[in-house]
Structure formats: structure tokens, C-alpha cells
Amino acid sequence: MALPPAVELRRRNRAALLEQLHRHGPQTRAALTEALELNRSTIGALATDLAESGHLQETTGQSTGSAGRPSTLVACVPQSITVAAVEIRADRLRFALVGLGGEVLERSETALEDGDDPVSAVAVITGGKAGDAVDAVAAMPGLVDEGTVAHSTELGWVDRDVAADLEAATGREWQVVDTATAAAVGEWSRGDAHEARKLLYLHGGRGLTAGLVIEGRSQRGGSIQLGHIVVEPGGRECACGLRGCLEAEMEAFVFAEDIENATLAAGMGDAAARDRLRRSGEDLGRALGAVVTATGPDEILFGGWLRELYLSTAAPVRSALAETTLPHLRSKLRLRTPVLGDEGALMGAAETGFAAVFDRMR
Structure with a gap:
């Protein structure tokens, strides 16, 4: 059933405000008013609502050295929404738990030996934290379509339903993207x-x-x-x-x-x-x-x-x-050449998850 127009609009504005702060960092209410093209009272109501739900907090910014008090900034609470991201390679597995605003809350890496199944190792390296995250995304080299790795030279996989295998290993749903696409998302979102x-x-x-x-x-x-x-x-x-x-x-x-x-x-x-x-x-x-x-x-x-x-x-x-x-x-x-280097794919996997989160909030 469709939501009333006013409720639908408020949902979209909430998502837009969170996404703005997630991507661009702490901002004043005035800056948010300009960026989102909403009036001050709407921004104020949204910020208050999201602060009460634990997603945002207001902090005092750095003083510019001029007269007057430092500006009050609206900032994300990283722990309020988390995304689990993993990067699977033939010889290693990397994991990051990323919070709202892009802060890396936890990180780990493990080497893989010949014969190890990387998918089975995901449950070990995440330590159950993937289950608590709002979304989970895995990046791996190869041709990926809708959760299936159609072909991967590096991993030696053909038509493997990795999304299903990850769900079986960890007990939760996963998005699957290829390493290059994840890195592109990372460079666009967190690079230059x-x-x-x-x-x-x-x-x-x-x-x-x-x-x-x-x-x-x-x-x-x-x-x-x-x-x-x-x-x-x-x-x-x-x-x-x-x-x-x-x-x-x-x-x-x-x-x-x-x-x-x-x-x-x-x-x-x-x-x-x-x-x-x-x-x-x-x-x-x-x-x-x-x-x-x-x-x-x-x-x-x-x-x-x-x-x-x-x-x-x-x-x-x-x-x-x-x-x-x-x-x-x-x-x-x-x-x-990219500016994030080896971090691009892991950060891009996380940002892919946050994009899905914001879409669901709208």
C-alpha cells in the first residue's frame, strides 16, 4: 500500500540528508539547507528526528579564529548503520566493517593457501559481524552478474553462485560485485x-x-x-x-x-x-x-x-x-591512475552497500 505523500516525502528527505552527510562529512545546518535545497525548518526537523533515532549528532566545529563561537556541525553516528565488506582474492581475504559516514570500525586480513575455499573463510574473518550489519557486500575478480561469478581467471570459478554460497556460510544475504566495479565505486565515492x-x-x-x-x-x-x-x-x-x-x-x-x-x-x-x-x-x-x-x-x-x-x-x-x-x-x-590504490575495492564494496541502504530508506 502506498504511503501518504507527506510521509513519502519525509522518507526521501531523511535518506537524502543521511546520504549527504555520509558522502561529504559533517556540515552546518545552513550548508545542508543549501545542498539539499530544503528550507531551514525542514532541515531542523529532520536533523532532530535523526538525532533522536541515533543516526546523527551535533558537534562543535573548529574555530576559524574570527570573532564568535565555532559553528555547530551535524555529523553521522558511525555505529548507527554498518556495512560489512569483503574483498576476495586468490591469495588473501580482506574484511572491513564500515560505519555511516565512511568510518572503518573494524578491519582484518588473512592469507589464503592453495586449495582454501575463500567463501568458507568469509565466515571466519568476519567473526559473525556480517550478521549484525545492515548490508553485506563481497568484491571478487571476474565477470559477475546478479550474485553469480560467471568466469574468474584468478579464482578459477565458472558459473559459481557466490551469493548463495556466502549466505549458506554466514547465514545472511550478500551482494556480490566484481573487484574492478567495486574499485570504481570506491574511487568515485571516496577518491577523487x-x-x-x-x-x-x-x-x-x-x-x-x-x-x-x-x-x-x-x-x-x-x-x-x-x-x-x-x-x-x-x-x-x-x-x-x-x-x-x-x-x-x-x-x-x-x-x-x-x-x-x-x-x-x-x-x-x-x-x-x-x-x-x-x-x-x-x-x-x-x-x-x-x-x-x-x-x-x-x-x-x-x-x-x-x-x-x-x-x-x-x-x-x-x-x-x-x-x-x-x-x-x-x-x-x-x-x-587511482588515488585509493589497494583500498579502492574494499571501500567500494562498502559504498555499494550504503547505496542499497539509502535506496531502501526512500
Whole structure:
């Protein structure tokens, strides 16, 4: 049954106020009035209501040194809403319990040995805290769709219903996103990529993946198997069964193990290492051409070991991309490295959970 219009409007405004403070930090009531385009009395009533429910608190801000008292700021109470976030990789598992406002309340990490099932380890590393969180999100490398990992080079999974497996292991529902998409959400929400409408994040692990987010939100179909775009028809055989895939042509697994040595050797004048990096940059640029043509991003971030590769081969990457992309698609395209580094995927998983929380509140 539909709620009365006044109640519906109040719900939306409550959610908007919480989301504003969650994303941008403590603010004065005047600043909230301007940001949300609501009148002062409405902001005051909402802030009072949310303070009574334990979601917000008012604190005294820093003095500017001028006459008068410091401003009173409205701030989130981190413990009032928490999201459990995990990042699953082939060799490690990371967990963070993140509170409203983006504060990391708890964090842990554990190594995984060959043969360990990462999903089973999630229940151990979260220590039951996932069950108390309002939402829970897992990020993992591969092609992910609606809770299923369709293909993951790094984890060796094909058509695994990870959402169902996580629920069985922990006793609660989980959202599942791919590492690249999670990192894109993290960079948009907590990094410096919030001005990008369409943000494409490339992740280099033991496989190559990409994630597209629009205005900071993941999209169904935005999980991209970058490593299995064919860049050399009839080329090297790939583990997926195709020939000439980007992963196979670049020997991505080798780069994942020793990108530092490869770039160091090239920097010291090793001609073979330089040639290998150049060819890999060209292959990456050609694969990107197909992705850019299909998705039209305005910013691309190179994460994982692709960060080091891009910093060493920016010119051949850009040149190959220019040869395979329409001018109007690349004219305003920005290519760079992420600012959050390894934190991006874990923080993005948490932010994916908070986005779902705010949606349910509306």
C-alpha cells in the first residue's frame, strides 16, 4: 500500500540528508539547507528526528579564529548503520566493517593457501559481524552478474553462485560485485573521481577485468572481462579456450607476479623488457578501444598491476587507443591512475552497500 505523500516525502528527505552527510562529512545546518535545497525548518526537523533515532549528532566545529563561537556541525553516528565488506582474492581475504559516514570500525586480513575455499573463510574473518550489519557486500575478480561469478581467471570459478554460497556460510544475504566495479565505486565515492559521469576502472590481478559505473553506481552489464577481448585473432591459446585474448598475448599472469622487475629492467635499458612492455601497452590500448567504443566513458583508471604498466607505457597505450576509437569518444577522455590504490575495492564494496541502504530508506 502506498504511503501518504507527506510521509513519502519525509522518507526521501531523511535518506537524502543521511546520504549527504555520509558522502561529504559533517556540515552546518545552513550548508545542508543549501545542498539539499530544503528550507531551514525542514532541515531542523529532520536533523532532530535523526538525532533522536541515533543516526546523527551535533558537534562543535573548529574555530576559524574570527570573532564568535565555532559553528555547530551535524555529523553521522558511525555505529548507527554498518556495512560489512569483503574483498576476495586468490591469495588473501580482506574484511572491513564500515560505519555511516565512511568510518572503518573494524578491519582484518588473512592469507589464503592453495586449495582454501575463500567463501568458507568469509565466515571466519568476519567473526559473525556480517550478521549484525545492515548490508553485506563481497568484491571478487571476474565477470559477475546478479550474485553469480560467471568466469574468474584468478579464482578459477565458472558459473559459481557466490551469493548463495556466502549466505549458506554466514547465514545472511550478500551482494556480490566484481573487484574492478567495486574499485570504481570506491574511487568515485571516496577518491577523487566524483566528477566522472561514466567511470571505467581496469584491474590487473591474475586476470584482467574492468568495471563501469555511472555517477558512482554499478550497472548490470558493467562487469567486463577485459582479459578475454581478442586483440590478435589466431594468436596465443588462452586458458579460456579462445586464441589471441589480451590476457594470453600480454602473459598477464607473469606480469601479475613480477611487474616490478619488468618495469625496473626496462628502466635500466633492457631492450627485451622495453619491447615487451611496449607491445603489452599496445595490446591493452587496442582492447580498450573496443571497450571505449561500447561504453563511452569519460575517465579510465588503471588499477592493480595495470597501474605500473600504464605508468611505463602510457604513450603506446594512448596511441593504440587513438587508432581504434572514434575522435569524439576520446577527445575528452581522461586516463590516469587511482588515488585509493589497494583500498579502492574494499571501500567500494562498502559504498555499494550504503547505496542499497539509502535506496531502501526512500
